[in-house]
Amino acid sequence: MTPDDVAILRCPESGRPLTFDGALDRRGHLARGRLRPQGGGEGWAVLAGLPRLYREAWIQGPDRFMRRWFYDAVPRAHDPAVRLLLPLFQGPRETEDHLREQYLTRMALDDLPTDRPVRILEVSVGTGANLPRLRARLPKGVQAQIWGLDLSAGMVGRLQASGRAGDARLLLGDAHRLPFATASFDRVLHVGGINAFADAGRALAEMARVARPGTPIVVCDEQLDPGRPHGLGHRLAFKAVTFYDRNPHSPVDRLPPGAQVLADEQPSRFFYSLTWQMPG
Ligand SMILES: C[S@@+](CC[C@H](N)C(=O)[O-])C[C@H]1O[C@@H](n2cnc3c(N)ncnc32)[C@H](O)[C@@H]1O
Helix, strand or coil: CCHHHHHHEECCCCCCEEEEEEEECCCCCEEEEEEEECCCCCCEEEECCEEEECCHHHCCHHHHHHHHHHHCCCHHHHHHHHHHHHHHHHCCCCCHHHHHHHHHHCCCHHHCCCCCCEEEEEECCCCCCHHHHHHHHCCCCCCEEEEEEECCHHHHHHHHHHCCCCCCEEEEECCCCCCECCCCECEEEEECCHHHCCCHHHHHHHHHHHECCCCCEEEEEECCCCCCCCCHHHHHHHHHHCCCCCCCCCHHHHCCCCCEEEEEEEEECCEEEEEEECCC
């Protein structure tokens, strides 16, 4: 992240703009220091090139549990588990690639403008599996800045080590209090975390706030396809991967007031994909 990028950051407590006070690395990126709210305040640490824009006290219940026992504990297991278990549990054609291609199509990247730079945000970017796919889909002429936020230092550490990050702007933060100015992003994506969020409605309202009006927002997570039969094996496997949620389903009922649903669909046996926008 460069000092120029700080312009769209906001203090997740006060909503005030932030200024960086610290050291840059050789590429001119934020290395270490503090992001301080204009007008004063405690501010937010930048450590090893990564801004940390959340307070530990906010992270409770399922968010804390999942981070401690899964995302920070075994980040290395995430990608192989997704790759192997999806076709094993859902059926041989319902692979990770198949699922990711389906929801990425909904981001309507071909409609992005080419006459100005655009910003794309992945909330809960994890180990960054969507990032190379997003870049590969960007049409020629689109100048896109990709941003990724996540709560787990373990997952983001894995992303940084993988080389997938490229020039993506990465930060640690909480999906319930996105540290960005209103209407900062031209596309917003979230995959795989929201079923375990403490308050999915609040996270959706935050995605709506930081997206420009009329921007497609794509959210994907687990839901057992209500439109087809499932054997006992499918049901048990689904229960095992969603043990933390009594009723995993598309959060179409928790969208902010005024949201327009563009598609609420089931790209594979275990996953919904919900595309929506706020009126333009
Ligand atoms: C199953 S992983 C999905 C990662 C990535 N989106 C993908 O498609 O591979 C879910 C991610 O949600 C993140 N997460 C969980 N709670 C969060 C929160 N409150 N705010 C931001 N990210 C969160 C986890 O740290 C984890 O990286």
